[in-house]
Structures are given as C-alpha cells and as structure tokens.
Amino acid sequence: MxxxxxxxxxxxxxxxxxxxxxxxxxxxxxxxxxxxxxxxxxxxxxxxxxxxxxxxxxxxxxxxxxxxxxxxxxxxxxxxxxxxxxxxxxxxxxxxxxxxxxxxxxxxxxxxxxxxxxxxxxxxxxxxxxxxxxxxxxxxxxxxxxxxxxxxxxxxxxxxxxxxxxxxxxxxxxxxxxxxxxxxxxxxxxxxxxxxxxxEIGKSIRKPLLTTLLLFKPNEFILDHSPMREYYIARNTIVCSKRYASHPQLREFKTNLFHEAIMTRKILLYQKPRMKKILAAWSGIADGVKYNPETDKKFGEFKRQIQK
CATH class of the missing domain: 3.90.550.10 (Spore Coat Polysaccharide Biosynthesis Protein SpsA; Chain A)
Known part of the structure; x- marks a missing residue:
C-alpha cells in the first residue's frame, strides 16, 4: 500500500x-x-x-x-x-x-x-x-x-x-x-x-565597523529580531539546554549563561527600539534560569511516554 x-x-x-x-x-x-x-x-x-x-x-x-x-x-x-x-x-x-x-x-x-x-x-x-x-x-x-x-x-x-x-x-x-x-x-x-x-531566514545586519567594535567576526551572521523574538530566543535556548544537554547524543544543546548574556550585545546592531529588545532578551534569560524540567508536567509526560 x-x-x-x-x-x-x-x-x-x-x-x-x-x-x-x-x-x-x-x-x-x-x-x-x-x-x-x-x-x-x-x-x-x-x-x-x-x-x-x-x-x-x-x-x-x-x-x-x-x-x-x-x-x-x-x-x-x-x-x-x-x-x-x-x-x-x-x-x-x-x-x-x-x-x-x-x-x-x-x-x-x-x-x-x-x-x-x-x-x-x-x-x-x-x-x-x-x-x-x-x-x-x-x-x-x-x-x-x-x-x-x-x-x-x-x-x-x-x-x-x-x-x-x-x-x-x-x-x-x-x-x-x-x-x-x-x-x-x-x-x-x-x-x-x-x-x-x-x-529565507531573514536578512543579516551589515555594519562592519560596529560589528568589529563589538568584537564579532567580520562574517558573523546576525539577524535583527523583534522584542518578542528576543525573549523567546533567550528563554528557549536555556530551556532546551536544561532539557537535553545531559543526554550523550544531545550535548550540543548545552549553553553557557555567561555566553548568552554577553551575546545580547548584538542587539546594539539592531534597528530601534534597541533598549526594549535588550530588556526582552534579559527577561528571557531570567525566565530560562527559573525553568525546571523536573516540574514541567508536559515534558514529564513525554519522558514517561517514551519509557513505556
């Protein structure tokens, strides 16, 4: 069939x-x-x-x-x-x-x-x-x-x-x-x-001088995002790291909180409102830090399902 x-x-x-x-x-x-x-x-x-x-x-x-x-x-x-x-x-x-x-x-x-x-x-x-x-x-x-x-x-x-x-x-x-x-x-x-x-994943930002001053590589691929996207990017990156980084085949998920924090400097390359975007990213980081996969009921259901 x-x-x-x-x-x-x-x-x-x-x-x-x-x-x-x-x-x-x-x-x-x-x-x-x-x-x-x-x-x-x-x-x-x-x-x-x-x-x-x-x-x-x-x-x-x-x-x-x-x-x-x-x-x-x-x-x-x-x-x-x-x-x-x-x-x-x-x-x-x-x-x-x-x-x-x-x-x-x-x-x-x-x-x-x-x-x-x-x-x-x-x-x-x-x-x-x-x-x-x-x-x-x-x-x-x-x-x-x-x-x-x-x-x-x-x-x-x-x-x-x-x-x-x-x-x-x-x-x-x-x-x-x-x-x-x-x-x-x-x-x-x-x-x-x-x-x-x-x-299409979005148009990259091309500001060579500022990119260099912020210590990014000349060919760094940086995309401008809305405040909402900055929040979810920051929060969910940390969430997925907490969920999966301990599994041997998924170690690439592991993220470093310090790295996530200093990466928010890329928002200085964005279009306005930059401060709103920076605050959204930091809010996402804070909520990601608070997240605990052990108390996440839906994620717990998934783990129980695959263990059957």
Missing amino acids: TEKIGALLVTFNPNLPKLKENLKRILNQVSEVVIIDNGSANIVAIKKLTIQLEVKLLELEKNLGIAGAQNRGFEYFFKNKFQWVLTLDQDTAIPADTVAKMRASKKFNDHSTGILAMKYYDPNWKKTQIERVTKKQKEAETLKWRIISSGNLVRTAVWNLVGGFDEWLFIDQVDFDFDAKVILAGYKIWQVNNLIMEH
Whole structure:
C-alpha cells in the first residue's frame, strides 16, 4: 500500500505572489496540502488564493505560534490517516521532485526513520555561503541531530508518540526541541543530500565597523529580531539546554549563561527600539534560569511516554 503524504504550510502575513509560487511547487507532489493561518492581516486574500488553488485552509482565531499551528495541521493529517507530512514555511521554495526523491531514499522505508530533511540556502546569503551548501556530497543521506522545521517529511506516528510540538515554546527552538524528542524516542533524522530548498531566514545586519567594535567576526551572521523574538530566543535556548544537554547524543544543546548574556550585545546592531529588545532578551534569560524540567508536567509526560 502506498503511504499517504500530505503537506502542511503555516502562514502569517505572507507575501501572496511568493506564497502562490511556493504552493504550486508542492501541489502535485502530495495527496493534500493544508494551510494553517496564524491570524494573518491579509486573510481575505489568502482565502481567495486557497479557493483558486483548491487548497484546504484552517484559519486560527489568533496567533498560536509555529508550534500551535503545526500541531493543528498534524492533528488533521493524523486523524485522516496520513503516514507522512511535509512541513513548510511560507518562504520555503522546494524542488519539484522533492517527494519523489524522499520516497526514493533508502531511509524512507526504514522504520527507525522519524524525519527526512533536506539541505537549504537563503538567497540573501553571500555567494560563498550558498556554494558551501550546494556543494555535492558523497553520502546519499547524512544523520542529523538538529534541523530546522521547514522542508521536513515527518512520520505522523512519531509526531503523535512524542506529544507533538511544544506550544509553550511558541516559536524559537520549537523545531530543535521536536528533533531532540524524536531522537530520544529512538528514531533517526536523515538529511537527503541531493535535495536543496530555498528558504529565507531573514536578512543579516551589515555594519562592519560596529560589528568589529563589538568584537564579532567580520562574517558573523546576525539577524535583527523583534522584542518578542528576543525573549523567546533567550528563554528557549536555556530551556532546551536544561532539557537535553545531559543526554550523550544531545550535548550540543548545552549553553553557557555567561555566553548568552554577553551575546545580547548584538542587539546594539539592531534597528530601534534597541533598549526594549535588550530588556526582552534579559527577561528571557531570567525566565530560562527559573525553568525546571523536573516540574514541567508536559515534558514529564513525554519522558514517561517514551519509557513505556
């Protein structure tokens, strides 16, 4: 029996022409495409587009974050007995043969595979950065411990086993937290190396003199974020370190509080309001310090589930 594959795309105030083009790339590759909208201001235009392309739209009443939106989509696909879901962001442009190549991978039918991923590059990157990613590799697949959430073919049974995405995390580290749970549940994450998608992660800040004065490397990749994002980045980085750094295969999660604190100097490179962003980051650090995984009921449920 051919396994059913769906595609889940999360939107939040998307660029409509780009969204349309990205949807066209996936429509003929899967059995069904579902858009989960996270409270976009241009929802009327999104509705018109989904009707035009015959794509299912699940409209959320408010912004639930990337974790909440993805969970609503997976709930739909799991209920309708899809075995795999391809997760996409609104800024992700995948190759026309993505699903075919993932099916052709020897890891697709391996029952220990929880996620199949692909390589990516940001069109805003420097030429040398893009060339480094697009360089051909000898291995057909590479075992990974951490991947971004977009461009992943996720086994729905594994999503269900680990309790889905952590909605408390809201946005940052949601993907890495999920990756860690998949690994701890005994599954593997494989990157299919002959697949490369275009994915925008944001435009980097280019202030050479100030970058040097703040003791960052000249080619340091720094992105401007809102105060809300700075809070979640700081808090969730520490939270995930506390959850996973003690596990031998997940030591890369380990973070240093002093390092996190001094890294907030990068906000001096941002656009205004800088002080508000700095305060948000420090608030995130403080809440991360207070977090205790031993008293986290949902995380405790996950640990009990995988120990059964």
